[in-house]
Amino acid sequence: MTVLSIPDFFDPTKVGAVWRIPYEERAGQAREWARLHKLEPASVDSTKTWLMLIDVQNTFCIPDFELYVGGRSGRGAVEDNIRLCEFIYRNLGSLTHITATMDTHRTMQIFHAIFFVDKDGNHPAPYTDIHASDLHDGKWTFNPALASQFDIAPEYGQQMMVHYAEELEKKGKYALTIWPYHAMLGGIGHTLVPSIEEALFVHSIARSTQYDIEIKGDKPFTENYSIIGPEVLTGPMGETLGTRNQKFIEQLQQFDRLIIAGQAKSHCVAWTVQDLLDDIHAVDPALAGKVYLLEDCTSPVVVPGVVDHTDAANAAYERFAAAGMHVVKSTDDF
Secondary structure (H helix, E strand, O other): OOOOOOOOOOOHHHOOOOOOOOHHHHHHHHHHHHHHOOOOOHHHOOOOEEEEEEOOEHHHHOOOOOOOOOOOOOOHHHHHHHHHHHHHHHOOOOOOEEEEEEEOEOOOOOOOHHHEEOOOOOOOOOOOEEOHHHHHOOOOEEOHHHHHHHOOOHHHHHHHHHHHHHHHHHHOOOOEEOOOOOOEOOOHHHOEOHHHHHHHHHHHHHHOOOOEEEEEOOOOOOOOOOOOOOOOOEOOOOOEOOOOOOHHHHHHOOOOEEEEEEOOOOOHHHHHHHHHHHHHHHHOHHHHHHEEEEHHHOOOOEEOOOEEOHHHHHHHHHHHHHOOOEEEOOOOOO
């Protein structure tokens, strides 16, 4: 990949802040940058490189926002995104296509506190894990006040919760976790980090190509860590809770390499990569060699004194490397 310098307008001190992008000014600078470096439209790239950014949104990446991914250092997502912006600018002439996924939620979803109550009508605290045994014992029950919202009986709502928790356990996935309200559709936490969005906008102008936005996580009765598919596909009566998206394995076959970064390494990144790997194994295991994971542009969920998913995230990346994927740094020559 041909390495460029980083443009003067990029300010790493602003990566951890929310601000307005001066689009018209950046468009002019992007056109001049393309002229100066003789950048051609992405459509003529002989080696087609696809960059996938997982959930680089304010809610995960800006300190003091709802679900900031600080990692063990406390600076995780901010430092990751500084490196990620620099990677995009240095490789502006080599990145053919960019996809940004966006976790997208509403109030009434299975991983938010309002979905459950105890015998006294209290909701679970953030980061509470709800197991099938908790639901069988009546420690937590589906909030009957929500039944009319979904046109179901409260009893069936509880049946759905039990089924869901049991399916997670059968698959060996994380327990159903109650997350703080985050990535709320229409809210400031939902939007892309300004510094990242600015880099995508500059790439779009300079290379004459439109980046994609892929929405996930808006189904009420299932978690959706992975952009490829939800955690549980069907309810107790076989009803569809969400569907698996085959476009990503199909798109991988059309590109020479796929580079993945974003948040969080332990959850949405790990499960996206795992789902992609499952699809790769079903189609052609050799496709794993096309995938590059930017290890220094992602961090695990760590809430000091509550949870630390660092070891699980690292173990996942070891599995991915063993399967033939490349674990690299943003400054590596690859």
